[in-house]
Amino acid sequence: MSDIERLELLTRQMHLEPAEDCYTNPLPSKEKEAIAVHKALMPNGQSIRLLKTLLSSYCENNCAYCPFRSQRDIRRAAFTPDDFARLFTSLYRAGFVEGIFLSSSVFQGAVKTQDLLLDTAAILRRRYQYQGYLHLKIMPGAERDQIEQAMLLSDRLSVNLEAPHAKALGILAPQKDFLSDLIDPLRWIQEIRTEKSPHRAWNGSWPSSTTQFVVGAAGETDLDLLSTTETLHRHTKISRAYYSSFTPYEDTPLENLPPSPHQREFRLYQASYLLRDYGFSVEDLVYQESGNLPQDTDPKFAWAQQHLLHNPLEINTASRSRLLRIPGIGPARADTIVTLRRNNPIKSFNSLRRINAISPTSAPYILINGKYPAQQLRLF
Numbered sequence: 001m002s003d004i005e006r007l008e009l010l011t012r013q014m015h016l017e018p019a020e021d022c023y024t025n026p027l028p029s030k031e032k033e034a035i036a037v038h039k040a041l042m043p044n045g046q047s048i049r050l051l052k053t054l055l056s057s058y059c060e061n062n063c064a065y066c067p068f069r070s071q072r073d074i075r076r077a078a079f080t081p082d083d084f085a086r087l088f089t090s091l092y093r094a095g096f097v098e099g100i101f102l103s104s105s106v107f108q109g110a111v112k113t114q115d116l117l118l119d120t121a122a123i124l125r126r127r128y129q130y131q132g133y134l135h136l137k138i139m140p141g142a143e144r145d146q147i148e149q150a151m152l153l154s155d156r157l158s159v160n161l162e163a164p165h166a167k168a169l170g171i172l173a174p175q176k177d178f179l180s181d182l183i184d185p186l187r188w189i190q191e192i193r194t195e196k197s198p199h200r201a202w203n204g205s206w207p208s209s210t211t212q213f214v215v216g217a218a219g220e221t222d223l224d225l226l227s228t229t230e231t232l233h234r235h236t237k238i239s240r241a242y243y244s245s246f247t248p249y250e251d252t253p254l255e256n257l258p259p260s261p262h263q264r265e266f267r268l269y270q271a272s273y274l275l276r277d278y279g280f281s282v283e284d285l286v287y288q289e290s291g292n293l294p295q296d297t298d299p300k301f302a303w304a305q306q307h308l309l310h311n312p313l314e315i316n317t318a319s320r321s322r323l324l325r326i327p328g329i330g331p332a333r334a335d336t337i338v339t340l341r342r343n344n345p346i347k348s349f350n351s352l353r354r355i356n357a358i359s360p361t362s363a364p365y366i367l368i369n370g371k372y373p374a375q376q377l378r379l380f
């Protein structure tokens with residue numbers, strides 16, 4: 001296989017489901033049809049063309065849900081760090097891609113695989129002076145020294161837990177140890193961030209960190225997933241958790257399980273933003289008896305129906321954290337309200353309308369001097 005054919009295969013294997021934001025870039029060569037590039041939003045809000053790929057799809061593990069498991073007969077490919085770095089640099093310099101998310105299957109052990117990923121990153125940064133975005137995957141079971149090396153070279157690291165606790169991981173990936181292979185690396189990232197100066201990091205700051213869960217394959221509940229997410233935010237300072245709906249693949253032990261509905265993934269994302277950005281705790285959220293979020297209701301709306309419907313908030317006296325509990329009011333709008341009322345109390349709903357803080361979503365939960373905007377809403 002040529003380099004381009006290998007990259008085509010590996011990027012296709014990374015995009016297990018066709019992503020809406022996947023497109024091919026107009027590179028003036030035959031390569032333009034081959035490699036899917038992901039449009040990705042960076043932490044600073046900028047959108048870039050991100051190459052998401054594996055260094056290798058050869059795997060020695062047998063995770064029950066995974067299409068790359070060793071017992072599955074699929075076409076596989078691998079790059080050496082040198083070959084990959086050279087190819088990526090040519091695509092980057094041609095303007096085909098603006099950043100990279102580099103992962104790998106596990107071959108010859110996690111430590112060896114992590115070394116290959118680190119070598120690739122080091123060649124990109126040092127030999128080719130690559131200054132772009134680099135998101136590097138941490139292999140389950142990587143060593144602490146390797147984590148620190150990865151932190152010096154990357155903008156973001158991810159350690160995929162896959163499951164919210166050891167029991168569920170035993171179903172999905174029995175060869176991985178929940179604490180030592182997965183939680184420890186996330187813990188080390190945060191320890192290094194707090195204990196060491198980032199002056200040796202490639203751009204003078206430490207990378208962010210994320211994790212990902214497979215949803216709906218191991219009997220885990222939303223409460224399980226969100227509890228672990230909350231713990232990770234609190235103790236390992238991850239930037240965000242990703243939730244990936246389970247999809248069954250032929251010739252895997254879980255091939256007969258139904259796929260997990262995307263609506264569940266969507267509700268989990270909504271709830272996780274409430275934990276991360278809105279001051280909610282896992283206990284605040286409303287669950288069904290099953291331990292899952294109601295699927296037909298936005299989790300913030302479900303909370304407001306229980307707690308604010310009969311106790312609406314006075315817009316002039318509610319704290320910022322209480323304002324954030326109102327459906328339709330996010331961090332930016334809550335800040336604007338706090339600024340607006342700093343010198344003079346808000347007297348009319350028109351002031352709130354001007355900042356788009358009144359809508360059918362928020363109106364039932366807001367008062368000004370004991371009055372609802374509901375009657376006024378009928379005017380527009």
Ligand code: SF4
Nearest residue numbers: 059061063066069105
């Ligand atoms: S999840 Fe990773 S380690 Fe497990 S089989 Fe898939 S590629 Fe291999």
